[in-house]
Amino acid sequence: MASSYGYPFEQQHCLSISQFSRPDIETLLTLGNHYLDLDVQKSKERSMLAGKTLVNLFFENSTRTEKSFEIAGRRLGADVINMSVVGSSVKKGETLLDTAATLNAMNPDILVVRHGASGAPALLAQKVSGSVINAGDGVHEHPTQALLDALTLRRHFGEDLGGLRIAICGDIKHSRVARSDIQLLNVLGCDIRLIGPPTLIPADADKWGVDVFHDMETGLEGCDVVMMLRLQMERMSGAFVPSKREYFHFYGLDRSKLGFAKQGAMVMHPGPMNRGVEISSDVADDPKVSLITSQVESGVAMRMGILHALSDARDGVA
Amino acid sequence: MASSYGYPFEQQHCLSISQFSRPDIETLLTLGNHYLDLDVQKSKERSMLAGKTLVNLFFENSTRTEKSFEIAGRRLGADVINMSVVGSSVKKGETLLDTAATLNAMNPDILVVRHGASGAPALLAQKVSGSVINAGDGVHEHPTQALLDALTLRRHFGEDLGGLRIAICGDIKHSRVARSDIQLLNVLGCDIRLIGPPTLIPADADKWGVDVFHDMETGLEGCDVVMMLRLQMERMSGAFVPSKREYFHFYGLDRSKLGFAKQGAMVMHPGPMNRGVEISSDVADDPKVSLITSQVESGVAMRMGILHALSDARDGVA
Amino acid sequence: MASSYGYPFEQQHCLSISQFSRPDIETLLTLGNHYLDLDVQKSKERSMLAGKTLVNLFFENSTRTEKSFEIAGRRLGADVINMSVVGSSVKKGETLLDTAATLNAMNPDILVVRHGASGAPALLAQKVSGSVINAGDGVHEHPTQALLDALTLRRHFGEDLGGLRIAICGDIKHSRVARSDIQLLNVLGCDIRLIGPPTLIPADADKWGVDVFHDMETGLEGCDVVMMLRLQMERMSGAFVPSKREYFHFYGLDRSKLGFAKQGAMVMHPGPMNRGVEISSDVADDPKVSLITSQVESGVAMRMGILHALSDARDGVA
Numbered sequence A, B, C: 001m002a003s004s005y006g007y008p009f010e011q012q013h014c015l016s017i018s019q020f021s022r023p024d025i026e027t028l029l030t031l032g033n034h035y036l037d038l039d040v041q042k043s044k045e046r047s048m049l050a051g052k053t054l055v056n057l058f059f060e061n062s063t064r065t066e067k068s069f070e071i072a073g074r075r076l077g078a079d080v081i082n083m084s085v086v087g088s089s090v091k092k093g094e095t096l097l098d099t100a101a102t103l104n105a106m107n108p109d110i111l112v113v114r115h116g117a118s119g120a121p122a123l124l125a126q127k128v129s130g131s132v133i134n135a136g137d138g139v140h141e142h143p144t145q146a147l148l149d150a151l152t153l154r155r156h157f158g159e160d161l162g163g164l165r166i167a168i169c170g171d172i173k174h175s176r177v178a179r180s181d182i183q184l185l186n187v188l189g190c191d192i193r194l195i196g197p198p199t200l201i202p203a204d205a206d207k208w209g210v211d212v213f214h215d216m217e218t219g220l221e222g223c224d225v226v227m228m229l230r231l232q233m234e235r236m237s238g239a240f241v242p243s244k245r246e247y248f249h250f251y252g253l254d255r256s257k258l259g260f261a262k263q264g265a266m267v268m269h270p271g272p273m274n275r276g277v278e279i280s281s282d283v284a285d286d287p288k289v290s291l292i293t294s295q296v297e298s299g300v301a302m303r304m305g306i307l308h309a310l311s312d313a314r315d316g317v318a
Helices: A022-040 A063-075 A089-093 A096-105 A120-127 A143-157 A176-187 A244-251 A292-315 B022-040 B063-075 B089-093 B096-105 B120-127 B143-157 B176-187 B244-251 B292-315 C022-040 C063-075 C089-093 C096-105 C120-127 C143-157 C176-187 C244-251 C292-315
Strands: A053-058 A079-084 A110-115 A131-137 A165-169 A191-195 A211-213 A225-228 A266-268 B053-058 B079-084 B110-115 B131-137 B165-169 B191-195 B211-213 B225-228 B266-268 C053-058 C079-084 C110-115 C131-137 C165-169 C191-195 C211-213 C225-228 C266-268
Touching: A022 A143, A022 A176, A022 A292, A053 A063, A053 A096, A053 C063, A063 A079, A063 A110, A063 A131, A063 A292, A063 B053, A063 B079, A079 C063, A096 A120, A096 C292, A110 A120, A110 A292, A120 A131, A131 A143, A131 A292, A143 A176, A143 A266, A143 A292, A165 A176, A176 A191, A266 A292, A292 B096, B022 B143, B022 B176, B022 B292, B053 B063, B053 B096, B063 B079, B063 B110, B063 B131, B063 B292, B063 C053, B063 C079, B096 B120, B110 B120, B110 B292, B120 B131, B131 B143, B131 B292, B143 B176, B143 B266, B143 B292, B165 B176, B176 B191, B266 B292, B292 C096, C022 C143, C022 C176, C022 C292, C053 C063, C053 C096, C063 C079, C063 C110, C063 C131, C063 C292, C096 C120, C110 C120, C110 C292, C120 C131, C131 C143, C131 C292, C143 C176, C143 C266, C143 C292, C165 C176, C176 C191, C266 C292
Parallel strands: A053 A079, A053 A110, A110 A131, A165 A191, A165 A225, A191 A211, A225 A266, B053 B079, B053 B110, B110 B131, B165 B191, B165 B225, B191 B211, B225 B266, C053 C079, C053 C110, C110 C131, C165 C191, C165 C225, C191 C211, C225 C266
Antiparallel strands: none
16 A cells, blocks of 8 residues: 555544544545555555654553554554553653653654543643654543444445444443544444433533433434443442442343344444443354454554554655 | 474464473474574574564563563564553453453464463463463463473483483472473483472372472482472462471572482572572572573573474464 | 774773763763764664663663663664563562573673662673663662763753853752762863752762852852752651752742852753752743753663663774
8 A cells, every 4th residue: 555545634643533534534444444454464564664663651551552552553663662651650750741841852753642631642742743642531532442443333334334323332421432433423424322321421412413312222223333331430430320230230231132223233342341241241252243353453453554644644745 | 594394393382391292392492402502692583573473461470481582572573562461451351361352353473371370371372363372370381481491401411311310399289380391301201200398299299200209318319400499489378388497498409408419410490589498599509500590591592492483383384 | 973983982881970981971972962963853773783682670660761771772773671670570589680690691782770779780780791781779870861961961051061060959968860960070070069958968078079058049159050959758768858848948949049040051950850849840841941851852862872882892893
């Protein structure tokens, strides 16, 4: 694949789905798809980021996302530096902006940031000279997860996702994944439903271009895709659910609730799963209905595509 | 050295010494020896694993073993990704099989696994598409340690280890190293003795092709090699030894107990040592009787040899 | 830049400023400056350390220094292995010399060591065959920080620092940075003053070739540079300062105290800063008076220069 791809992708950062136009998103998904094919064939491109430095700056633990970016960067030839600052000297002794100044002085070309505070990656993007990628910030956004979800959907349903009915279920309130997915799937013309208990659906959700439901039976009707969310117990400050057992009874996805959706509906989950809380193992592990493994497979490739696009934009190639 | 070496090594994984034939072991030791010579000469081969991804997946801390594999992989040109999942989000939020699925989706070519549960690497080997190397599982096996021990012995005693009398001493019960060493040294025709207190020798040890002794004086008679084991306090759930002081008195290796062995006998220890508990410093640090530094030197080279053989087997070269 | 640079740099290690002659220091600063220019131009040299292994062995946490060496090593093509042994199995199970033996057996070409005990890197240098770089040992030295400070000063004041009046202020007692800076700046002909409360200035400081002051107003008179030190609360075993608030009142650098120094005086701090304790944010963040960002920028380049010089000395090129 040539470095140019028709449309002039000119984004310097990847902070939020809301920053991207429809053609931007098409470019990113096309590149992700390119690398997914490459990956499967086990050939690996090495030169795109040769000599460039990618820093993984994680203020929250996430082995899965961090390693996905590390592998993506290395496969494109970058030097990858992991800075896990959970409980480190950086966290104790420095403000976020001191960390930014320190990092910037080291001249990283790409900075992948996960932070517990919404907006932290955007703040860093103003202070550093390289490209910043948001790998999850507070309850704000997780744009690369949304892009890999869309890539997964395209692999299964074909390039045009317009009109696909997608239910996003469970803990919407604490989910940055849901916020990014909703924006992205709206751009791609999907019909989006949110299903969850009133305590876990934000009051203004009806303004997000979605339909809100509080029971699975009604909400799942006619759905092509059932996207389950992790119950974010660690981000909950109050009593949002009576018990895990009761939560599973009403909102956990099992075979019988899946039967409310359209015949042939597919299941997704961003991981890591709370098995038996928001999803049952027999549904999660059944390759006939589950796209969960496919989502993880799309992760490295989609991130390679994002790195490719940002790098070209920096170099003025696109 | 060419990629082929006569005998068709066809193993996909390195899970247990018991999976290997005598010719398999000869192939591995020959390759280890090749890299040990290369190492000494400071030339480094870079192309064998170029573009391949090696993931170090450690569920237990082991700086020494992890770094040994990391250096071995890098010297062969691999991308090495360290996933230490001690206390991480992987450990908390995911089952071993979810971790396997996540990893497999990232397409690693080689997965090096250390886990507290016996059999975990073998379980992973069924679920991932790459080669799995057991870097220590519970009290089951630690095959790469046994291979580097045999490589060390060959460097000192010559290629034929047949008839060599080797005492393995101390905490046999909790030692995966002992289990792998016993199998491997049996294949190579050694005469193996176990020495330790009855509480630290498994009841069925007499069926392992060894002679069992409970005192050092009798056990060490005529031995060419005295292999001491780390007292695995952290894996003991009961009171196996009365005190460290008393343990050293009866089973700790010092000059006087070493005198019970054959003139010129050599001392080994897989490390890290509890000095003054199972071994005295004057014995451990005396280059005239100790092969301990040579064991560590063999570590990186032996692991390069194992990576070489597995890679060739995958590619169908051997 | 050619690998040779006139003067025969023959140092095998970088343990202490006191080991270097004036021409040694000139060589190092010239190389640091070379890489600082290269960095800015974003071209990156890759071959100097290709095939060599750099091990970062950190017994104390320091994300900033560790990552600076990691980036420096990678940009020169080295394989970089991070061994953080804070609370790891190495720390628990092994003595420093066992760790040295283990490491040496892995044949690292360069060993970067940070340790809480003064002299630990020098001890390791006697036991390993590669080059050892002291990345901070106890309250002894931090030579690479002093070199990057000098490089920063040269970028601002020009090549000849002779006669420059420099005040080093605050917690001299617990500062290895101060000890290295004093030696290096003395060699370069600077006029050095120490300012701090009597409890934080060692009794023998008057023998270090410096003038000692206990109040900022007198001490800062005529100074070209005000170098603030981090108040090392974590290394203090007694009550050295009455309170942070009172400390700032007497010794914290703010606009009004900076007014005591020469017109146009510049401010430095090795980081990480305790804002509001030893320095106020408006001074630290003002690019017209602060060289703090420039210090960090010099860090990676200066370390590349040190690696370059040590590598050449090993290879007998210089």
